Amino acid sequence: MRSKDPTHLESLTMITIHHLHKSFGKNHVLNGVDLSFDQPGITAVLGPNGSGKTTIIKSILGMVLPDEGIIKVQNEDIKGRWLYRNQIAYLPQIARFPENLTVAELLRMVKDLNTAITHDADLIEYFGLQDFLDKRLGNLSGGTRQKVNLVLTFMYDCPIIILDEPTAGLDPISLIRLKELINQQRMKGKTILITTHVMGLVEELADEVVFLLEGHIHFRGSLRKLKEQTGEGNVEKAIAKLLVTGH
């Protein structure tokens, strides 16, 4: 499963989603989504609330089980598998941890579960978490928890990185650091998916945009294509226009 050889990595399609359907009760969240990510780089997954962004991400991780369709990670069907997750670094939307564990214990525990090589020491310094290592997670502020969450996500060297609302609760300095970190990962040739409602982040980071609407992929392409197609100068307006024309 784990490919150590970088030349081999490039020949793999990182993620393929074919004909993905998912409904929660009567609510059809995804109606036949086809997506594939084979190029390294940053893709912003955008869409209004409830358009299925998180559902797609969670399907890739096997947290949501699709009603129909196939998902492949590195050319392997993920159905019933779990080991492939060591190829994916995932930042969940809400950072809540067992309250009685300290930061150091949580890190030790995750490292215990996934024994690949980690860079946690560098990241702890990078986000200035040294003084919080012995604090209980229950006593940390929202922003500090998000930083712990970021350390957990970025400490593994995974070819696929998925970030669900990564900027939530971060102060401006940490935000700049996060962007640097994401850019470093891009330089390493990783496949990165980001969902966000902060359009500034999209403009600054994304190579490509996937726009979801009512469980379909309404638009996919580069930032330039997005602007050309909508005739708008910035992403925020372009997305707003897509939304209007989509309905």
Next chain:
Amino acid sequence: MFKILKYSFYDLIRSRWTYSYGGFYLLFTLSLLWLSNDLSKVVISLMNVVLLLCPLIATMFGVMVYYNSREFTELLLAQPVRRTSIFLGQYLGVAGSLSASWVIGVGMPFALYGVFGSPQAANFLMLLFVGVVLSFVFSAIAFFIALKNENRIKGFGLAILAWLFFAVIYDGLLLLSLSMLTEYPLEKFSLIASVLNPIDLSRILILLKLDVSALMGFTGAVFRKFLGTGLGMVVAFAVLLLWVVGPVVGIKRVAERKDF
């Protein structure tokens, strides 16, 4: 699974709920031992408390821990870990820490009192065992209910209802049916009905061990006749085991099919 169990257990063993639960048993047992010198009476008093309290606390605790660790579960689900091992690990963490509180809270005073040299040692061990089993059974039921219900209020409500059913309603229905059908020979029926409820079964096991089945009247004699035999004991333990295994299999099945 054992890694998750280990951390879940560490997390719970340090929570103040676990401490207060263990502390309660400690104080309660100490005061009972102080008030009475008859060990078997203390065992019976404890039994009456434990048969209600162990299941209740296990139910509440199971539901609470499941709902509280939801986001953390999501973090684990994104790790290269098998799904079922996450939930079984968490469940065993809850059941294990509850059992530890119980065994330490009740065991320490008894051990200090010198129970292990006395003829009451076997009775006391039966009491300990029953408390542990009930903790495992009811935290499994609670976990199963919580897994099935996204809505916390509904989950809590159903779990409490399950406890109420086994602790109170079941006996009420049983007594009602017995008194309405007095003309019929109901020994077998009442025997089977009691064995099927883990709380009733636990009570019977302790009372038989204490040799006070005479207190239970005619049915007591029936129980004595059946459960006093080797086969009866095997059946009783098998039923208790099933009460643990059943909900655990349920947890596994629900966990494999659930969206998070």
